[in-house]
Amino acid sequence: MVKVTLAQEAAIGAEEPVEEFAARAAAFLEANLPPRTARATFVWGEGEDTGVKLWEEPDSDEERTRMADSRAWRRKRFDAGFGWIDGPVDQGGAGLTKEHLRTYRRLEAQYQTPSDTYFKLDKILSPVIRKYGQEAIADSIPRALYRGELMACELFSEPDAGSDLFSARAKAVPTDGGWLLNGQKVWTSDAHLADIGVVFCRTSSVPGKEAFSAFLLDMKQPGVTVVPLRQMTGGAAFNEVYLDDAFVPDANLLGKVGQGWEVTREILALERAGIGAGLNRSGSGLANGTRLTALVKAMHAQDEPLIRQELIKTISAFWAAKQLTTRGSDKVGASAYKSDPTPLISKLALSNNLRRASDLVGKVLGPKATADNGEWGTYSWNSLLLGEPGVHIFAGTDEIVRNSIAEKVLGLPRD
Template sequence: MSTARGSNSVFAGQPTAAVRDASESLEEFAERAQAFLMSAAKPLGVSRTPSTSDGSPCVSEEDRVSLFRGSTVEDARAACDWRRQVFDAGFGWIKGPKEWGGAGLSGKFEKAYLQFERQYETPSPSPLGVSLGMVGPTLNQFGSDEAKQRWLTGLYRGDFIGCQLFSEPAAGSDLASVKTKAIANDDHWIVTGQKVWTSGAHYSDVGLVLARTSPSPRHGNLTVFLVDMHAPGVEVKPLRQMTGEADFNEVFLDNVKVEDAYRLGEIDEGWQVAMATLLHERGAIGGSGSGGTGLFDMNKLAAMLISLGVDGDPMIRQQYATVATGVAAAKAMRSRAEAAMKSGQTPGAEMSLSKLALTRNLAALSDLVSKALGPKLLMDTHEPRTYAWTEYVLGVPGFRLGGGTDEIQRNIIAERVLDLPKEPTPRRNLPH
């Protein structure tokens, strides 16, 4: 599936007419954003309890609580259609450079717009998470003008969807050991290999692939490329999760031709590009640990506990407090990281801390709802927002893997922040 083919793409490198001057005040921006949203979407209404007169499960789509939504081609198309409206109104890439279609505004404008948008019924942005959180920022940072001309504006407008092709069957947390190879051939490369756990590959148009390009020592033999996911030799196979959905995929690359212009960074310096990509990923993932996912609405959570009649249980109250304090701490840490980036500092271990904060908060919320719901977590009792939490609880363990496992993040913090010695390498050929 290609979300780009057949769409009316804006020409790359030209900002939309809706983009205002960077001197626009936050108040003027807010008025413009609210006017757009009022004309393009419906305000969120009061949740309705699904009818159960026919004995069907009471879990409606609006009740469903899940980390992995099992995004389909139709979900991706809906997200892209909405994204194009947002972009053409001047809100699609608020912090982006004007020469590539961005608004050239600061992060406070983006934060304000997102707060407004959450008050309206819009398609889930999940299918575009990797595009906007990883592929787009990495392309903007390392891509050639030709690569940006083809892909950059389209990624932020929703004309294209991007995925990340890093992990392999034998190279997950240890990315330096990837086996996928890229062999130079005149003005292009031939890429061959296998990738795994690729989110959204089944509806993506372009992939960010990490490949070996020389026999040099580890970390000095890798290069990153942009691969057309519709090119000959690219095959995508879904991976089914225990939730029943298939968000992840295997991707096979069989002699795929990639133009050298779509190389990101210098040859054999892909490790730096990959690490920058992971920083973008951890930043995007970690931001949700302070409430960005909408899961950590403590008022709604309290209302659910009250409706279940468990709000007086001391254990429940303690677990609720654990979630609340974890979210508050994540917000403070996120603000500190954003302040450092505004002052020109390069983000580092803060992103690992943010990612760890997210997984800890997700686990704490899982423990809370599991305790509060008891058997209702596994059985549909025709009560809203009870059985609907099952997918969430099943999805929490998998979130510990995205952006580097929790163990990898702890090593980064230990070695780069606390200056502790590196984890010892296991001895081999030990005597029996």
């Protein structure tokens, strides 16, 4: 396979004007998708009473159907040249610019597309695999992720370690042609559906970050057991994963032995970068205050000064987080930072904002949130109240994120 340099990719991308690309993309979308209908204005008491769900907890039949639809669309989109617009030409990408990508996303948002929920790690893992993966996987895995041929998960947290990855106990021991992995991972999204997983394991007993390595693991092989993790919400959006002599070939080592923390840190940074504005794009009406305001009015709490104050604070906090994630960190102060604070602050802002929203809902509803008495718009908020604590765990606990801001952004000494 002939490698295309970054300069050549940029030249290829510059050959097609954005206007011509937009016309071609619009024709493709119009021929393959129905247009998106206008979202109905939220009216209290009308429609399905679903509340605000933070975690995807579909049943297995629904998951299989959604995944099949998503895979089919991703393949059609990729084969038409729109699946990896800014990707390298030699791996199936279009070699176009970020502006082309933004243009396509704006156009696609106007159509009804299958859910991309199960393939959300393509943009997060692909650049890391391209950077650290050996040639065989660096050339093939990113393409397969973008085309929907593979679905991935992340195996980082452990029962006795949580977000303190330096306390991880899962081990990788050298064997003929590769490594044998043993241990337990937890809070793993989509592990029961994933084809591959990035796993963080201890490869040495020496203290410090050099004791860990990262691998690409075949999730369907013997020695990998996935068990649903039941939550307070009643659903199972996460899994536990048990590794019992699970084999990883040498070719699936990411980076060098002892470079696992560097690999994992880059993955987490990419993951956090898009978290803060997640609910702003969900249409749930939580971040923009529509549903919260309607709840306060329906419960006749709009004249209570403290409730009104908390409502305004919550809506303002979501708005501020949206500005952060859409505009990035302050360019004036950025030069004083050791690294870009946006991903870390975005994640922490989401945690704080959802806690504030959950607290407000609990105060307004009181006992109506604890039992289903059939009243519209009351018990349905239970999924938010019970699901919100999990937000403070994923992509790094709030405490770990605060430490990272202090040490990596502000340059403060380690605690």
